[in-house]
Structures are given as structure tokens and as C-alpha cells.
Amino acid sequence: MQALATQDVMPTGTTRSPHELIRSTALQMFVERGYQSVSLRQLASAIGMQAGSLYNHIESKDALLFELIEAYETDLLQALPGKLLILCDPLKALNAFIKSHVAFTFEHRQRWLLARLEYRCLTASQQGRIHALRQDTAERLGAILQAGMDQGRFVKVPVKTMVPCMLAMLNEISSWHSPGHTSSLTTTVGLHTKMIHAVLLPTAMPTATGSTEH
Structure with missing residues (x-):
């Protein structure tokens, strides 16, 4: 092994x-x-x-699988920016969300793979718990987008459509970092920050791509 x-x-x-x-x-x-x-x-x-x-x-093999996937989704959620930052500075919160999400999947690739590949093996009730955690993550991102629009810092977008699109992109980042791949974490964060900024920020607004810290 x-x-x-x-x-x-x-x-x-x-x-x-x-x-x-x-x-x-x-x-x-x-x-x-x-x-x-x-x-x-x-x-x-x-x-x-x-x-x-x-x-x-x-308790059992099934319970062990659920424990591993639940811990991954919970730890990911806890790594994301909280409500205070979202309300105070939506752009900074957006950058922190992107960086935190990319870094977490980058650093925990095995856990990411397990959560994606073996979710189907969970029971219906276990899947419900994992879905709820993933929904909490989606709502965190949705709150960032909504706060940014409310403050006039982001262009108007359909939140219910934009959130799953952004998460789909972020959730697949870890697959880029197979053995031998050369893209660094910093490069990957910067690329995705630029792409998301291009959609959300008014053209007259500086993108501030370097501001990806928490």
C-alpha cells in the first residue's frame, strides 16, 4: 500500500x-x-x-464512509468566510471564498475525491445530511453575491443560477492537480478569481485580483 x-x-x-x-x-x-x-x-x-x-x-463500514464525507463537507464549510465579512465587504468575502475553497480542495484531494466518487454509496438519510451541508455552502456563496448586488458592487445576476455554476467550477479544481501537474495554488486561485470577477464586477470597477486574502 x-x-x-x-x-x-x-x-x-x-x-x-x-x-x-x-x-x-x-x-x-x-x-x-x-x-x-x-x-x-x-x-x-x-x-x-x-x-x-x-x-x-x-459502527460499520457504511458509518465510516459517512463520517469521512461529512467531516470533509463540514471542514470545507468552516473554512469559508463568515457572515460578518460578507456584510462588511462582499468583494473581500468573495475573494476569500474563492481562495479558501480552492486551497481546501487543493490540500485535501483524497477527501475531495471520496466525497465526489462515493456519495452514491451513502444511504438516503446520509445523503440528505451531506446535501444539507452542501446547501449551506451554496447559501454562503449566495449571501456574498446578494450582499454585493445590494451594495451596488456586483452587477445583477440570477443568484440561483450563478451559485451552482460557480460551485461546479470550484469543485472541479482539485482534478487539475493530478501528479505531475505544474499549476501552483496561487496560479489557480488567481485564474478563477479573474474569471469570476469578469462576470460579477462592473467593467469600470478595478478587479483587485490580488486581494484574495481573508
């Missing part, structure tokens, strides 16, 4: 709990082999544990 991706390895000298080890190993195996192709026996073997012992740390 290959070494874990950098973003999924605990800091040097840090001892991971059995649950953390199960999560990180399951993440890699589910992504590399496919969720349906990995048995709990295989997962236990990969971490040097008896299959029955896994149940001391996880």
Missing part, C-alpha cells in the same frame, strides 16, 4: 488514535480501490488489526 498523502499524515512525533488510523487508512483505500471493493477484513489487515476489533472503534 502506498504512503498516505501529505495532507492525511499526522505531524511527526504525533501518535494517532486507533480511530484516526482507521479513518486515514480507509480514506486511502476507498479512494484507490473504490469503497465497494474494500472489505472490513482488508481494512483491518492494512492497519494490523483483527477484523472484529474494528467494531471497537467504528
